[in-house]
Amino acid sequence: MxxxxxxxxxxxxxxxxxxxxxxxxxxxxxxxIKKLLELEKGATEKFFEMKLSYTESQGNIELRNQIATLYRFISPDNIIVFSGAEEGIFVFINSILEEGDHVIVQYPAYQSLYEVCKANKIEVSYLQMIEAENWRLDINNIENLVQNNTKAILINSPHNPTGYLVTKEEQVTILEICQKNDIILFSDEVYRFSEYNEELRLVSACDLYRKGISLGVLSKPFGLPGLRIGWLALKNSALKKPIQAFKDYTTICNSGPSEFLATIAIKHSxxxxxxxxxxxxxxxxxxxxxxxxxxxxxxxxxxxxxxxxxxxxxxxxxxxxxxxxxxxxxxxxxxxxxxxxxxxxxxxxxxxxxxxxxxxxxxxxxxxxxx
Ligand SMILES: Cc1ncc(COP(=O)(O)O)c(C=O)c1O
Incomplete structure (x- = not known):
């Protein structure tokens, strides 16, 4: 590639x-690290006693239990942990999409959301954000972008670099189009939990739609990018299996110490x-x-x-x-x-x-x- x-x-x-x-x-x-360990009684001792062995490929179960608390209807089994959100994007695109598929990607965007698609010869159309209208999505145009071979829509909200937040109405429109055309909704939610008005926080795509995949990470508002702990949350086992299998060719499993610290971080989020x-x-x-x-x-x-x-x-x-x-x-x-x-x-x-x-x-x- x-x-x-x-x-x-x-x-x-x-x-x-x-x-x-x-x-x-x-x-x-x-x-x-010291501050994180202090949040949990006995954590410092446990951390120093950890063996640096391989860990469970899907992600440590205690960590997945904690990640599941961030969603409504997601169980630990619905989560795959990755080395950062970046690996989640890379593995999703490489395992689920293929040459000849078409995707719709919000624009401007974090480059890997469209560049990894292009590298796999996947056709990309852009759903524009309109700066003159407070960066709103050009949602009226989304239906025109759908083709027979559209396999996924990739949305990032809250958005990098504008800080735009998709509205509930826009989210409904996107979901209706996905449902009607049997399209995957890949929802990059790495800035979730940083909404200035919590009432505007969206329900995660994985909680709303059978083909919804939510991308989360501890890097952004949590301030822990050095842990390199991100995840995909999805209920659809037909999508989950190939994603999980592809990870065997990227990182196999996560860093044990990072998983341990990430578990504490989410407990005290x-x-x-x-x-x-x-x-x-x-x-x-x-x-x-x-x-x-x-x-x-x-x-x-x-x-x-x-x-x-x-x-x-x-x-x-x-x-x-x-x-x-x-x-x-x-x-x-x-x-x-x-x-x-x-x-x-x-x-x-x-x-x-x-x-x-x-x-x-x-x-x-x-x-x-x-x-
Ligand atoms: C929208 C978006 N998605 C994914 C990522 C990747 O996150 P990470 O660096 O934690 O892998 C970033 C990082 O800047 C981002 O802004």
Missing amino acids: KIKNFKLERFYAKYEFTVPFMLSSSDAESFE KRLLSRNMDIILKNLQELEVFLKKFSNHFEWVKPLAGNIGFIKIKFSNEVENFVEDVIKRKGVLLLPSTVFDYDNSHFRIGFGKENFSEALYLLEQYVKENL
Whole structure:
């Protein structure tokens, strides 16, 4: 299989660990191992006594028990644990879709959602998001995109990079189309639990539809990307079997220590999420002040969830140059929209980290000195 470079990852590979201030992270503030272990009585001793053996390919049962609590009608048997959400996407596409199939993918999108399809010679159509209408999905067009060979619709909500949240009405329309045409709904829900208004949180696709597959992970609002623990939740055993079997060719099983820590993290998810939502909401307020102050240079549609937003620059159509210059002059890392195969006039900002104010201050200095 030949696959194009993952532009976002190649860009970050150049800068992420050398530029002093990361101001575009897709994940929220992380936790120390020690802090996680302290959440659970006796966990530290157990952790140090663990043997580094292979683990159950589907995922440790205690971990799957915990993951199941995040859904309504999902049992531990309906879950397959992966090394991050990225492996879940890769394995789903490689095991369920094949050459000649057609998929509909929300756009702009996290690149692997469409690039892994293209690498497998799967035909891709895009369901556009409309920036001028607060990034809403062009839902009226979805039916026109369906073909005889459409096998899956891939949706990401809450969305990277805009922070858009699919509405309940849009979700119903998507589900009706999937049901009517017997299409799989692959729902990338890695930012679930970061909705600013919890009433807008959607029921997971796996809980709503027999061919619904939900993708979850501990990387984003949970702030634990280093665990590399993600999962697919699905009730359909005909889909589950090939997905599970394909994993034998990627990672076979997960890291035992990560599974152990992930189990604790989900048991105490309320605490972890509430700490991170406090940081996110505080930073969001600061960011709104900044954007108001410099509204002649920047504009955005305020996200409805998550710790990232997609900001449009008004002063140029060369966002890559702007991003490179901010790195050079201030040591602050933004993410240009070109890595999303979008235009050249947006950048992603991340506001989930504790050092956000410092990084934003430097960006403000840049703006004052250079724009
Ligand atoms: C929408 C979306 N899906 C999947 C992933 C992959 O998550 P992970 O890095 O935890 O594998 C990301 C990471 O940025 C993402 O933004």
